[in-house]
Amino acid sequence: MARVLIVAEHDGRTLNASTAKCVSCARTFETSAIDIAVLAGDGAAVAAQAAALAGVTGVIQVDHPANESALAAVAAPQISELAGGYTHVFGPSTTFGKDLMPRVAALLGVGQLSDIMSAEGAWRFRRPFYAGNAILTVEAPQDRPVVATVRTASYQAAEPMGDAPISERAVDAELPSHTRFVEIRSDSGGGRPDLQTASRVVSGGRGVGSKENFAIIYRLADALGAAVGASRAAVDSGFVGNDMQVGQTGKIIAPQLYIAVGISGAIQHLTGIKDAGVIVAINTDAEAPLFEVADIGLVADLFTAVPELTEALGS
């Protein structure tokens, strides 16, 4: 039977929700183990959160100074060593998992599956390709480990209601020093909800016109308690930071409510919001492709409609 090892994504203190979504994916097929590997400088807090996830059978905590920041070149040899005895090794299809998992697969001498959106049994999976224009069903051989990333927008996070045992492990793998972490810069924030886990998201596109004008989007988001996203054109034009980009090459999200303002709806953007509950489009162009997928469409000038909507929500 399948034994699944999941690589935890975390920032040293908090387990990222993407990990709980990998657990949910593994729970859709028959398994005899779902274990989570936590690589950290000091992983005690994160390991405890991982052990609490429903369905998890064990947590392997690997503390090492080299694991202080997540570097694929450093993590991959450790994960490939831990992979022994498992039939599946999963990571999230976030930038963390996309960076790491192919490196793990290559060290194990096997291929990798990207973006599992559903599993039909332990060796048969569906995944999107061609920017979500097509869905592929593939079968993986059973004679070697299935290394894969899980499309986080396709799964709900497993609930924290379990109590799995935590074991500490030292890893013998030789860790390279050719890759060094320098720093991380975050330019979004502002105390708003996280784009990838928020239940409501308001996104602005090129139509918003400038960085200053984006204040209109922030005000609507704050009135809704929503996270803020953007099209690539808005990021490219310097209205917002890259971490706010939604789409094929940005973040794939699945909020209950997605409001797209001044975004035309290029296929690369749409692939990032396909799993949203309700999509609202506000655009002056009645022919904008976004209206083809929107549940509620409003043809209007954003500079009047958005402040009006913000006000209506406030009262």
Place this chain on the structure above:
Amino acid sequence: MALIKTILVPLKRVVDANVRVRVKPDGSGMALEGVKMSINPFDEIALEEALRIRERGEAEEIVVASIGGQVCTQQLRGGLAMGADRAILVETGQDLEPLTVARTLLALVQREESQLVIMGKQAIDGDNNQTGQMLAALWGRPQATFASHLRFKGSAATAMREVDAGLEVIEVDLPAVVTTDLRLNEPRYTKLPDILKAKKKPLETVTLSDLDVEPETQFRVLGIEPPAQRPRGVRVSSVEELVQALREKELI
């Protein structure tokens, strides 16, 4: 002597990013007949970056390589017109999985004694986002994936990476693999004289067996389907109606 002798830039031939491709009605594959093909946009960015590095005097030579059918020479000629020095076609009729592509690229890296590979973070047909990471692993060298800024100092590179949390800066020793994100640069346009000049640049054809690569297919394709369609939505004509509609769906 420049810091880097040879930069290898793989170019994948893919359906142009502006084409909306569809699944064939019989589900046997994608309808690609007569569709415009281009260099994978991320690979074009990779080549532009390599050209800038050479223009700064930090590299001597740029080799572009494509793995696929004879038709890939179109994209290789395009790369030569942009400014690459020579091209290699690894000719194969098979659609290769990323691990085999990575093994092939490793063979090229060793044959060309390349110190730097700059490549796309993802091919926009398969959307795999794997090959660069796999190449780095097989080569036992660093990877700087999703790069939006790249500079060299001594025998190391500093890369800014686009990650979910923002921008991460890492330092990697050469040789290394870099994969590109969209904001790394804006590729130049090729001019007609460059296209003519490119016809005289060397383009070599080799096979997988010349490189000692045995193609391996691990995943069996069982089917291809179009994605689920979202049900048709409604149009509202005012903000008031929009608020009403959101209330009905209990979203506010």
